[in-house]
Amino acid sequence: MATLIAPEHASPVEDAEALRKAFQGWGTDEKAVISILGHRTATQRQLIRHAYEEIYKEDLIKRLESELSGDFEKAVYRWILDPTDRDAVLLNVAIKHSPIPDYRVIVEISCIRSPEEFLAVKRAYQIRYKRSIEEDLASHTKGDIRKLLFALVSTFRYDGNEINARLANSEADVLRNAIKEREFNHEEIIRIVSTRSKLQLLATLNHYKDDYETSITKHLVDGPANDYLVALRTAIRCFNDPQKYYEKVIRNALNKPGTDEDALTRVIVTTAEKDLEVIKELYYKRNTVSLHKAVGKHTSGDYKAFLRALLGKED
Amino acid sequence: MATLIAPEHASPVEDAEALRKAFQGWGTDEKAVISILGHRTATQRQLIRHAYEEIYKEDLIKRLESELSGDFEKAVYRWILDPTDRDAVLLNVAIKHSPIPDYRVIVEISCIRSPEEFLAVKRAYQIRYKRSIEEDLASHTKGDIRKLLFALVSTFRYDGNEINARLANSEADVLRNAIKEREFNHEEIIRIVSTRSKLQLLATLNHYKDDYETSITKHLVDGPANDYLVALRTAIRCFNDPQKYYEKVIRNALNKPGTDEDALTRVIVTTAEKDLEVIKELYYKRNTVSLHKAVGKHTSGDYKAFLRALLGKED
Structure with missing residues (x-):
């Protein structure tokens, strides 16, 4: 909502x-x-x-x-763009982010948008930058993180309702075996997460949870923290529950010393016409303070007023 | 023509x-x-x-x-399908080809079709098989060949006219350095070949030729013959000159003991409404016998009559 x-x-x-x-x-x-x-x-x-x-x-x-000027200008600029074009801009900024790309934004947009929505973003990107997202991303990344992000961004996923239960079962085992060997960057993990339809992937993740009594993201924390692993966990969170993921991004953005205005703006601007109402509810449940109040506390001036306008009715 | x-x-x-x-x-x-x-x-x-x-x-x-029945039935079946749907069928057959996928068909279709044409093929594939090409390909391949084919099939390339000459120059060097080290499976080779726009890639390949006085495909023969290297060379040939590539496929198909009817049918059926006239001319120049005559010599019956109908006027 x-x-x-x-x-x-x-x-x-x-x-x-x-x-x-x-x-x-x-x-x-x-x-x-x-x-x-x-x-x-x-x-x-x-x-x-x-x-x-x-x-x-x-x-x-x-x-x-x-x-x-400042965060207010940035927020208005993000907001006034057509949503598809805005995603293209966010992706381009994330890819060119210095010193390294902002992996989370790339994962977020490529995993939360529907295949058709994301295809429209790819077209908008090409019109704006005269290059493909794929080539820009591939030329700004390396190694495991490139393998994962490239596959997430390039695949045109199947978006229909057909699910293969047997496959979900067997691929849950494939994931488990790779994780057991602590091969978090195993080709098969990347393949399954980046190419299967969202419904199929959810079926696989549910099998995983049923069989091993823990969610895969918990198992993926055992490893050494690195960009690849963070991106992989982010992708799985985005597929599993986008609103819960967004709530966490906002929470982290507000709790950070100095506030992460870019992340805060991004989530509010990209969800205000979609599911921000649900995210607000999740935020309240998790933090026992309304998002209105939290935003009021951590931002100021016109930027604050603008975000609160997008946040709609105060609860 | x-x-x-x-x-x-x-x-x-x-x-x-x-x-x-x-x-x-x-x-x-x-x-x-x-x-x-x-x-x-x-x-x-x-x-x-x-x-x-x-x-x-x-x-x-x-x-x-x-x-x-037989090759005639197969050829009519391929022919009567809508071209986009036909490509989807050809890709599915190639991916499921036993004991290993028919890499050349996958490269041929993904590299010769325009980005928009290939996107339409992806949609047709999903409607027909309720899965994406990407997931089927990724789950039927492994290692280097998967990296290359997956990137070729998944990228939605930029198809505009903008070329970055400086980039073409620097990426020609990147290719050369990898090849000099005999790292034919180098990530950067796969990245450049599979993500750059066709025009940009041609500019890079021309730079390569100018700087090193040999075409890259010649340099790629130095290595040990393997599926990956064959697929990579095929991709470059398809980008460089699709008609010349098709002529070679037909020549090999006809010269093979027993004739490769699948390859012969595929090229004739997929090009008869596009550029088969040019391919016929190239065939004649290269073999000093008309394609009509050669097809007549190596095929028979209704299959022969059907292919010759698609080949149009006898020269």
Whole structure:
């Protein structure tokens, strides 16, 4: 369930005019920007961009970048993009992240989006960067982490309902055998996690749990901490329960000294029109404080106001 | 240029009726089958299938399978399928080929089709088999050959015109360094060949040729013959010059003791509506005998008549 509160009907022209007004004069009227953009759906935001460009012969996104600053600017920029295009940008930033790629973002987007959604992201990436995600990722990574991420990003998974129960059973054993030998980077683990349909993989992970009385992620912690293992566990968490995964990302982002604004913004912006309501509930259950309050405590100013607008009704 | 000779207008209903007549009575009128199906475009063939199903409540493909036999049946079956669906079938047969997958077919289809064409094949594969090509391929292969084929099959390549000349130059060196060390299975070779856009890859291969005065395929023969190396060379040939590659497949298929009918059928059937005319010319230049004559010499009966129908005009 989405948290975004948007009017059913909004006039793109009036919104564009109001934004223009907010930009004019001395300083920017950030509150006006939030009251408009923080309450419009993806389609409405695209219509505002078109109307603004049409009327003022100026790119709204560029104007926003010059009017706003800091985490607030970043959040508005992420938010105003079409969701597919936004994923392409997030992936590109993650791949080029210095000194090493931000593996978690790559895993998150490639594992949580549906195969068709992710294919649309690949197309958006190519239109924007004139290269494929696959080639950029492969040329910025090496070794085991490349094997895993490349396979996650490149496979066009089957998304139908057919499940092969016998296969789930036998592949649960394959996983267990590799893990028992502490071969966490075993080719077969990567193959199963990165190529099987999500439903098939869930069936396999359930078999694993039934047969060995522990979830595979618990078994994967036994190993030495390294990027590959973290990425593998992240992938399995994303398949198993995306909302639970998102709750944890937000929790870690808020609890970090200094707050991880990039992660916080990413999760709120990418889920506000999808399942942020569920994530909010999970957050409350886990932390006995509402996400509204937690965000209020760890952020400030226009950035705080904007995130809280996307978070919707206070509980 | 295609070789297929098909009327601009054909009546699917009349064709369906004529086929029905050819099936009736004692034995099948194979000549009638060839004179119809051997001279219809992919769209016309689909319309005939629909008309036949509509009128006789029977699947034309199943009926053909029971009426025909041997290489002729196989060729007609391959031919009557929609080209995208046909590729899916060819890939599935190649992956399940015993005792080991038919690597060359997998390389051929994944490297010669455009990214969009190959994506359509992936969709057709999933509709037909309720699994992805990626998972079937990965679970039927191992080691280096899996790394290469999996990357070839899974990547959704960039298909635009942008080429990075500096990158082509530096990646030609990367290839050369790996080959000089005789690390033919080097991760970087697989990465470059399987993820770069075809135009970018051609630029890299040209740089290679300019800098080292030999084509990379020549350098790749130095190594011990193995499936991986054959697959890698095949991929590079398919990118470099698909028609030249096809000519060689046909030449080898015809020169083999006993003739490789599967390969011969595959190339003729998949190119008759595309570039078989060019392949015929290359064949003549290379062998100083026309492909018509060569096919006539190495095949017989209805199979021969059918292939020669698809080969079009005799030179």
